[in-house]
Amino acid sequence: MKFRRQTFAAVLAAGAFCMAAAGAHAQSKVKVGFMLPYTGTYAALGNAIENGFRLYVQEQGGKLGGREVEYFKVDDESEPSKAVDNMNKLVKRDNVDVVVGTVHSGVVMAMAKVAKDTNTLLVVPNAGAGAVTGPMCAPNIFRSSFSNWQPGYAMGKVAGEKGAKKVVTITWKYAAGDESVEGFREGLKSAGGDVVKELTLPFPNVEFQALLTEIAATKPDAVYAFFAGGGAVKFVKDYAAAGLNKTIPLYGPGFLTDGTLEAQGAAAQGMLTTLHYADGLDVPKDKAFRADYTKTYKSAPDVYAVQGYDAAQMLGAGLLAVKGDVSKRNDLIAAMEKAHIDSPRGAFTLSKAHNPVQDIYLRKVVGNENHVEGVAVKALADPARGCKM
Amino acid sequence: MDLAVFLVQCLNAVQYGLLLFLVASGLTLIFGILGVINLAHGSFYMIGAYLAYALAPWAAAHLGGGFFTALLIGLVLSVAFGYVLEWAFVSYLYHRDHLQQVLMTYGLILVFEELRSILAGDDVHGVPPPSWLAGSIPLGHVMTYPVYRLFMSGVCVVVALGLYAIIARTRLGMAIRAGASNREMVQALGVDIRFLYRIVFAAGVALAVLAGMIAAPVSSVYPGMGNQVLIVSFVVVVIGGIGSIRGALVASLLVGFVDTFGNVLIPQVAGVLVYVLMAAVLLWRPEGLFRAG
Amino acid sequence: MPGDVLLRALDVTRRFGGLVAVDRVSITLVRNEVHAVIGTNGAGKSTLVNMLAGELAPTQGRVQLNGRDVTRWPQPRRARAGLGRTYQRTTIFPRASVFENCRLAAQAKSQYPFDWWTRAAHCHESSHRAERAIEQAGLAGQTQRLAGTLSHGQKRQLEIAMCLATGPHVLLLDEPLAGMGPEETERMLLLLSTLKPAHAILLVEHDMDAVFRIADHITVMVNGGVIASGDPDAIRVNADVQAAYLGESEAVGTA
């Protein structure tokens, strides 16, 4: 008796695996795989990106390059150690034609690796890891967002032009922070200033008080901060609560204030940040996009939605050129490379390394908006160091 | 570092340490007296923060009160919540080994985190401090110190004194102290041990929720905020000695100082400092600084 | 043979903070002799045994085993050198059979920790020794039973069997009669008398009748110190001992 029941259990378990293995095989649609965070800290970003992407496809009548689009979704959990498996889920199980993702830099590094190994088309709709369009660059890897370097560089330039000579930077000790600070330093140096102190704290600690005291003691001309999500909110609020915003201007890339202004409240008012998107842009495309998005999703779009939307545009441009025939990979890629993307952020093109060459706006926090102040750097391209393409 | 900066940093360290104490004290109570490793403790902190976020506007609109009304409601809710949770889940864990406690409370983390996502969404939200605490005190030339932070420290000190008074002076406290070492003695004191456990668990939950609520205006509320607190609270509890409130206080302050000065003086290794501290303390005293008993 | 000094403690002292748990106690264990240590609760008997066994380092004083100074030896090393002990609270492996309990104890003599190929059950040396110990301790009929299902008396016997399985010369027995009924006590005393010829036995015990029946030498401890030491007859009439025990009963009476 015992023997039979255990055997039965083993068969059942094996069967369950096999059953799950049988997937659908329809070939008529373009298969798009979203590998985005749907749980955890970045869940809201993942949703916005997916919404943006779907919005563009919807505007095209549910088609890209004349073919209907079928979606596949995987929650990447912002977990790099599972990223390869999650990516394979889309690439090998669902046999998607293109993967769109993701937010977390560490995860995107793994995705780029799989995309390279399996020659899968990958469009990165957020993560700014320099390596993706640097050493890891490849013909089949595109980015619709930014590199960490870009907003940093622009902010450095602006800070320098505003007369900041000694600047203190503060960030979590991780790659994205390092890259952003590096960009800022380059920009600042080109405008005559320099970074006098680099403050860091371990990711994802949010106890900033000690470092704020350190800033107060250093008395720099300005502070450049790189944080995201809850950390960004807390930092901006702590900075204001410590009274530092009255004497030392706080600069940062747009992520410091994007999507978090409601939470930051009065603390963020008047802050200057740089990003490739802003509120109040005088771009017709943006006005239409915002109206559509708000109507469709009953919530206002943000920069992540724009990046998702543009990912769809880039892909659409490629598919259009090959009339939806994804097997003509080279033509598809060539068309994407040459595309002029009519983005809500303003039109942009792609660099050789497949990163947007875009205007970086200087924005000022007014009420609940990151209102555009002007263009910090026009058509800024990432240096794409280490890219051999 | 000149003297003024040094003193301000000390203030920062104490202030951070006190907040840690608030979370860790509940954990050490549950751990020491009930013998339950409660991984879901960070979730209670998160629940507290979201309660503050949800209740403050509601209390303002319907009851005319602000932050403090919300705080009071939150505390009542959390005690009730802790009581029910003990009855529904935790009470099964007393005669199970630590591993099963870890497993079940890990399951609870997942459940709480998803319920949070379903009920409150995944966005970051701010919680405004009460207006009369929103000001700040000048500190040196450049810096000011927010009054609210001082208020937080005040609450923590009051809670610490309150806990001390309860444990040292009252019959319940005697039962709690006895419970940590000897169950029969508790029964001899005429206290129903099941009731005692339920109360202690509810109190532990309430402490974490309180910490979350009063930290919310400073930290804002966001997904995953509980997990961060969890690990450092465990570090505090273990350094202090499991079940010892006094140990938790000393350890919190110790961690506060190490973290504060580590970030400033040796940022290269700031991430590991707290863990080095824990390992060092345990190698020196394998059962923490203060053994409960 | 009789007269061999196997274990000797010289002026061992143990302090816990300000408290002196054991105060300059000297004791000598001789083969073919049962040396009982009696005393009130908290007199330091268990602390003394722990120091002899090596579980606790003495603050001062020396311990000699077979004439060698073992003060700095940890417990396992002393055990391998022939020092066996039992505990007041039974320390058997309740989920294993009686045989495996003893076999595992016996295996300490032939550990071979890195021979991962041979099954433990095929270690003949330890099996053999375990069988002998089980027989000696009077558990021959119970070999395959789970230790946890034994009666209290049998568990105490097993505790001694596990001790014997390691082939010790010196036995430190911490209250082996605790909680036993009269019949079980008789059996245990019989067992001790059969072990006596080959072993030096230290017996910590509260059952005075049993102690005076079996002991060859008695040491009386009060508050960590020795107040009397000698053969049973001498102890019986010792004024200090009477005072100490009378004092205790008085204290109990008034509490």
Place this chain on the structure above:
Amino acid sequence: MKHRHRTDSAVAPLGLALVALAVFPFLGGQFYVDLVQTTMILSIFALSLELLVGTTGLVSFGHAAFFGIAAYATALLSPQADAPSLAWLLPAVLAATALAAAVIGAFSLRTRGVYFIMVTLAFAQMAYYVFHDTKLAGGSDGIYLYVKPVLAIGNFTLLDLASAHTFYYATLCALVAVYMLLALVKRSRFGHALAGIRANEQRMRAAGYSTYPYKLAAFVLAGTLAGVAGFLQAVKDGFVNPEMLAWHQSGAVLLMVILGGIGSLRGAVVGAFLFVLLKELFQSEALFGGFARHWQLPLGLTIIACVALMPNGVVAMPARLRRMRTPVPHAG
């Protein structure tokens, strides 16, 4: 007789599982083959922890450290351009991991119980921050492994892990090897001594076992075997990230061991497969539609239910059911 019966009933499902794993690549799609391979690697990882938790009674909450250290060692030791030889890479990686385990174990084992849990966590967190915060190996973004190792004699390639099929079977072999090694260890004198330490360390010391070296040996062996899993994971993914050492990774593997059932090797493997299977199930949009994004909720509830209903893990379930079926004979 009783013993024989137990062995038979354990061998049959094991053999069947082995056959199922061996034929799986011919049945399942590429993704599922990959998934099963990952799960086998996790099984090795869980098995290594089982030696500590189940056999020796040492609950380590930092076991991911060795998984990660081995993965990093693999990535750092592999040359950029040409394929490293398995013959030296694997031993080197395992030696490095064993060394780390010896150092961490030597310190951690001075404490016990809950304190041991926390000290192992502390050391794992230290290792995590070493890889996360320093430029030693790519920092928080991780490091790539470009070429998969091969095993060759002269010009004849015995084993090329770049081939998915070969690698799958190499992983299966590793799983079987680790399983058998641990089965041997558990029935050897060493294993019995470890079980004795778990049941009552005081008695073991009184009997003459120096328990510290035993525990350290178990710790090093467990760490090294976790290193086997880390090595395979690194080679398979070609990418190593600090998150491999994170505390929730240590927690996850502990979960697998407990879920499957403490104290049995089968339990660790069953736990690993069950954990992966449950996650795949709850994440499936085909079954749960839009609710699939809240997959952690049913997973959490399942875990809670498991603790409530199966206190001894999944592998103890058949026996438990049987006991419920057979009415307990009343005495007298």
